[in-house]
Amino acid sequence: MSNDKTENDAAKPMVTYExxxxxxxxxxxxxxxxxxxxxxxxxxxxLNDAFxxxxxxxxxxxxxxxxxxxxxxxxxxxxxxxxxxxxPIWVGGSDTRGGAEGLMAYEEESYLHMCRRxxxxxxxxxxxxxxxxxxxGLMLMxxxxxxxxxxxxSFRDMTVEFGVNGVEWFNHPWEFGIxxxxxxxxxxxxxxxxxxxxxxxxxxxxxxxxxxxxxxxxAGRIAAKPSFSLKxxxxxxxxxxxxxxxxxxxxQAFGLQHVGHAHTRAEHLRETGIxxxxxxxxxxxxxxxxxPDA
Numbered sequence: 001m002s003n004d005k006t007e008n009d010a011a012k013p014m015v016t017y018e019x020x021x022x023x024x025x026x027x028x029x030x031x032x033x034x035x036x037x038x039x040x041x042x043x044x045x046x047l048n049d050a051f052x053x054x055x056x057x058x059x060x061x062x063x064x065x066x067x068x069x070x071x072x073x074x075x076x077x078x079x080x081x082x083x084x085x086x087x088p089i090w091v092g093g094s095d096t097r098g099g100a101e102g103l104m105a106y107e108e109e110s111y112l113h114m115c116r117r118x119x120x121x122x123x124x125x126x127x128x129x130x131x132x133x134x135x136x137g138l139m140l141m142x143x144x145x146x147x148x149x150x151x152x153x154s155f156r157d158m159t160v161e162f163g164v165n166g167v168e169w170f171n172h173p174w175e176f177g178i179x180x181x182x183x184x185x186x187x188x189x190x191x192x193x194x195x196x197x198x199x200x201x202x203x204x205x206x207x208x209x210x211x212x213x214x215x216x217x218x219a220g221r222i223a224a225k226p227s228f229s230l231k232x233x234x235x236x237x238x239x240x241x242x243x244x245x246x247x248x249x250x251x252q253a254f255g256l257q258h259v260g261h262a263h264t265r266a267e268h269l270r271e272t273g274i275x276x277x278x279x280x281x282x283x284x285x286x287x288x289x290x291x292p293d294a
Contacts, residue, residue: 033069073137
């Protein structure tokens with residue numbers, strides 16, 4: 001029975017795709033409301049397939065990312081990535097290897113590189129968010145060019161509590177500014193839609209019952225522009241981010257996250273009686289300054 005349930009879960013679509021406005025707008029919807037749209041491997045690859053379809057469809061000029069249910073996304077599925085047969089898009093190494101190697105390869109593929117690809121799609125993207133947007137949910141929203149939030153939306157990254165420096169697509173300084181990014185990471189506090197708008201992370205805040213209509217109206221205005229001009233405008237802004245160090249800073253933050261993962265695992269082993277670094281508890285020799293030149 002359990003095997004049948006697993007197969008049925010794997011067969012159930014977790015992302016839907018439709019085209020509206022005579023095919024000019026693609027609406028991609030996270031559709032796992034029973035899990036608050038928590039992301040597992042199946043959802044990630046289905047979302048990537050939907051983005052790819054929209055990017056390759058000539059009639060589509062603007063892409064809207066929405067979510068079914070009361071919440072946009074509760075982040076990564078805490079039950080684990082789950083099983084899903086999908087061909088890796090990038091070769092970051094084997095995710096079946098043990099230790100930090102396998103985990104880093106998996107997260108490079110599923111989080112960092114996926115988000116980078118979606119961020120660089122050559123068509124305008126609009127995230128339409130409501131309810132809770134937590135940790136990994138921020139990543140899905142942040143890859144989009146424009147964010148429209150309902151007035152009941154809230155945002156939080158509490159991953160410092162889990163031993164890392166933030167979610168894998170480390171956009172915090174760019175979204176909040178340096179000091180607010182530190183505050184929100186250090187505290188794990190929730191901010192509401194009004195504060196997110198004040199900080200510049202959100203473009204517009206609208207009543208919940210007007211959210212979808214507002215987003216589609218904006219998408220329609222964007223879709224009225226020439227597709228190549230839209231591509232060039234997006235590329236010009238993204239290149240400015242890269243000139244400011246956007247990609248390299250994210251790659252460095254991703255590396256720091258895996259230092260955090262390794263530390264958490266080492267601490268867990270130590271608590272169970274296996275000390276990976278026994279020398280750390282030995283008395284350390286006092287620092288002796290070098291002798292002056294004769």
